[in-house]
Amino acid sequence: MNSLERVRAVLRGETPDRVPICLHNFMLAVRESGIPMERYRRDPEAIARAHLMAVEKYGYDCILIDTDTTMLAEAMGARSECAPGETGRIVEPAIRSLKEVNSLRVINPETDGRIPAMIEAIRLIAKQVGNEVAIRGNADQAAFSLACAVRGTEDFLAELALDPDNSAIERLLEVCYRSHLAVHRALFKAGAHFTSMGDSLAGPDVTSPKMFNRFARPYEMRLVRELAADGIFVVIHICGDTTKILDYLTAYEFCGFELDYKTDLRLAKKAVGAGHVLFGNIDPSGVLALGTANEIREKTSQLIREWKPGGRFVLNAGCAIVPTTPPENLRAMIETVRKEGVYSHGCPK
Numbered sequence: 001m002n003s004l005e006r007v008r009a010v011l012r013g014e015t016p017d018r019v020p021i022c023l024h025n026f027m028l029a030v031r032e033s034g035i036p037m038e039r040y041r042r043d044p045e046a047i048a049r050a051h052l053m054a055v056e057k058y059g060y061d062c063i064l065i066d067t068d069t070t071m072l073a074e075a076m077g078a079r080s081e082c083a084p085g086e087t088g089r090i091v092e093p094a095i096r097s098l099k100e101v102n103s104l105r106v107i108n109p110e111t112d113g114r115i116p117a118m119i120e121a122i123r124l125i126a127k128q129v130g131n132e133v134a135i136r137g138n139a140d141q142a143a144f145s146l147a148c149a150v151r152g153t154e155d156f157l158a159e160l161a162l163d164p165d166n167s168a169i170e171r172l173l174e175v176c177y178r179s180h181l182a183v184h185r186a187l188f189k190a191g192a193h194f195t196s197m198g199d200s201l202a203g204p205d206v207t208s209p210k211m212f213n214r215f216a217r218p219y220e221m222r223l224v225r226e227l228a229a230d231g232i233f234v235v236i237h238i239c240g241d242t243t244k245i246l247d248y249l250t251a252y253e254f255c256g257f258e259l260d261y262k263t264d265l266r267l268a269k270k271a272v273g274a275g276h277v278l279f280g281n282i283d284p285s286g287v288l289a290l291g292t293a294n295e296i297r298e299k300t301s302q303l304i305r306e307w308k309p310g311g312r313f314v315l316n317a318g319c320a321i322v323p324t325t326p327p328e329n330l331r332a333m334i335e336t337v338r339k340e341g342v343y344s345h346g347c348p349k
């Protein structure tokens, strides 16, 4: 199996020759390529070069193309800033009150903000390695998290608590939903083999499971369903400890869940891993960036023991890999997967 075949087998729910590796490494890739982050954010050739150099250097199975967590909110009118070498952060929401929600328009991915650069980068990468290496296009933030960025996180969370029946909340979530759905479709059309999105502000570290169930889950489930109808497999990434919402996630149609390292490994495999694909979940800071090679081998072995049985598992860090991660640490993780991630029926390369 080549890398693409290996990943595709997992996304079909089949068992591959070994556990595939997908790296959420754009910050490290940018640093190692010497390309300034400011340029990477906007230049398709820079995005493609950084990722192609990284996959050549480390030899993993799936390139995850991501630029930051502000791309969609910017395209909807929010203002972001980034310190030199850093990723962007929202400094001014697109709307100052829910009353302004009707001024928001659904994104056109081909023209709006920095999205065209990402689409073009996927085309360039697909042209180079799209028959051998899997490409995961990250469509930035899901409806709930995008609504937080567009409205202002603190204000929006307060409105959900104090005025949950306000119909403008639903209109805001709907325009955010339709915007990011359009981006998933555009990334797939450009050559991504599957897509993903983050919905971290909907996770239990920020939002109560009750709120998640009412305001985030319906949009995530609808997205999985609508993309599946187009033949697109999607991965939902939620930062922090998702143990409290695992039962909700089991009800989704077939998709992937990328759960952070704080989530209970065993419970996640038992609940979500039974019918969905698990992505993750080595601790990117405490282990991958700061641990010794031996500690990384140990954690990777432990994860493989828990999540490999039965397949439906793609190994990654639990969240974005820190740009200062030592190359030998990443190699220790990858080598462990190559050795211990082999399924008995397979003959890996």
Ligand SMILES: [Zn+2]
Binding pocket: 200, 237, 238, 239, 240, 260, 318, 319, 320
């Ligand atoms: Zn995360």
